[in-house]
Amino acid sequence: MTSLVDTLDYVGLAFAAAGVGALGGLGGAVLLVPALVLTGVDATAAAPLGLICVAAGSIAAGSQQLAERSVNHRIGVATEIVASTAAVVGALVSGLVSERVLTWLLAMTALAAAVAGGRRGGLRNPPRDECRPEDVGERIGSLSGAYPVAGGVAPYSAQRLPIGLGLMAIAGLVAGTIGASGGFIKTPAMSEVMHVPTKIAAATTTFTVGITSATALAVFALQGRIDASASAAVILGSLVGGYVGARFQARLSPVAVRRALSVLLVAVAVVLVTKP
Numbered sequence: 268m269t270s271l272v273d274t275l276d277y278v279g280l281a282f283a284a285a286g287v288g289a290l291g292g293l294g295g296a297v298l299l300v301p302a303l304v305l306t307g308v309d310a311t312a313a314a315p316l317g318l319i320c321v322a323a324g325s326i327a328a329g330s331q332q333l334a335e336r337s338v339n340h341r342i343g344v345a346t347e348i349v350a351s352t353a354a355v356v357g358a359l360v361s362g363l364v365s366e367r368v369l370t371w372l373l374a375m376t377a378l379a380a381a382v383a384g385g386r387r388g389g390l391r392n393p394p395r396d397e398c399r400p401e402d403v404g405e406r407i408g409s410l411s412g413a414y415p416v417a418g419g420v421a422p423y424s425a426q427r428l429p430i431g432l433g434l435m436a437i438a439g440l441v442a443g444t445i446g447a448s449g450g451f452i453k454t455p456a457m458s459e460v461m462h463v464p465t466k467i468a469a470a471t472t473t474f475t476v477g478i479t480s481a482t483a484l485a486v487f488a489l490q491g492r493i494d495a496s497a498s499a500a501v502i503l504g505s506l507v508g509g510y511v512g513a514r515f516q517a518r519l520s521p522v523a524v525r526r527a528l529s530v531l532l533v534a535v536a537v538v539l540v541t542k543p
Contacts, residue, residue, distance in 0.1 A: 274500045276306070277316075281504030282511075285324030288450065289473050289512025295320045295505065296480075297376065300446050301536075310369035312494065314361060314446030315487040316501050318480035321442075321450070323502045324509030325477030331513035336404035337470035339412055342425050342463065347475045349432045350439035350449065351482040357443020358486035364444070372445050374536040379451065381529040381536070392464055394419030414467055423464050431461040442476075443483040450476045473513070 280302050281295070288295030296317030303313040332338050361369070398413050398420035405412040410425035425431070434456035438449030450472050457468035487493055 274496070277497055277500035278504035281320050281323075281501040282508035283504075285320055285327070285505035285508030286512035286515075287508075288321070288324055289328045289509050295324050295508065296442075296446055297451050299501075301374075304370060310445070311361070311492065312497075314369075314444075315484060315493045316497055317446030318442065318484050318487070319493075319498050319501050320505045322477040322480040322484065323505035324512070325473055325475070325480070327506045327509030328473050328513035329477075331510070332470045332474055335470070337414065337467055338474045339405045339410070339425075339463070339467055339471050341405060341408075342410050342457070342461075343471045343475040345410065345428070346432060346435040346453065346457070347478050350435045350442070350453070350475075350479045353436040353439030354443035354449075354479045354483040355486055357440040357445075358483040359443070361444045362490055362492075369445055371540065374540045376441060376445060376451075378533065378536045381533045392416070392421040392423045394421045398422055412467065414464055421464070423462070423467065425457075425461045425463050427460050427462070431456055434460060439479055442479050443486070446483075449479060473509075 280299055284295035284299035284302070286295070287298060299320045300310075300313045300317035303316060304310050308316075329338075364372075392414075394416050396419070400415070400420060402413045402420055402422075403415055410428070411423060413420050413422045415421075434452055435449075438452035438456070440449075441452065442449040453472040453476065454465075454468045457463040457471065458465045461468075463471070484493070
């Protein structure tokens with residue numbers, strides 16, 4: 268049974284993780300799972316809580332992002348089919364991996380997220396005169412759309428789909444194995460490989476990682492690895508954090524947020540591999 272102090276800790280950590288995850292499009296689990304492991308929670312128990320954080324944060328952020336028309340559903344569905352399938356495989360494998368190996372995988376994931384988040388993300392799609400504010404949103408029937416930028420509205424179109432889908436499979440495998448949502452792979456993959464604008468990539472990732480998490484959570488539930496009390500606390504913190512993060516996402520640069528988060532992730536990785 269989770270004590271009151273533990274419950275408040277879970278709520279606070281989930282709130283912070285989901286909020287920052289929504290801001291940068293990396294998924295809150297990449298922060299929450301390492302934080303839980305550092306506070307003494309077993310990696311096998313922290314993984315489901317990380318996915319619960321991601322799912323709840325995604326639900327909370329969804330309404331705001333949909334209102335802003337910053338989510339591209341067609342890109343999300345195309346990438347999510349691959350990611351969710353891989354997430355089930357990862358969840359099945361995670362039960363066979365030792366605690367120490369999971370901790371090292373978590374540290375490596377944090378470092379990979381730091382590198383991905385620290386990459387430069389400039390303005391690849393300039394505004395065009397023929398685009399109007401009413402054009403903002405996705406283009407039905409295609410992997411393209413338009414979004415507002417300084418000076419007007421810029422069109423975009425997803426490219427290199429096969430390579431992008433391959434990276435989404437890796438993201439799903441990571442999500443299922445260690446509970447770190449894979450958002451830190453999805454967002455840079457969409458932005459740098461598929462040439463989807465960072466803002467659209469971050470919002471689409473935040474919107475879809477909940478589906479990836481849900482598929483892996485179904486496996487964890489069958490394995491009896493979900494703590495009801497801790498999960499309730501994480502859901503509460505993540506719902507509030509995801510909503511707050513999504514509200515600020517429109518005002519802050521996802522690139523700047525991810526770069527700041529990169530510094531923290533490097534420190535987390537170091538502490539994970541050096542802790543007794």
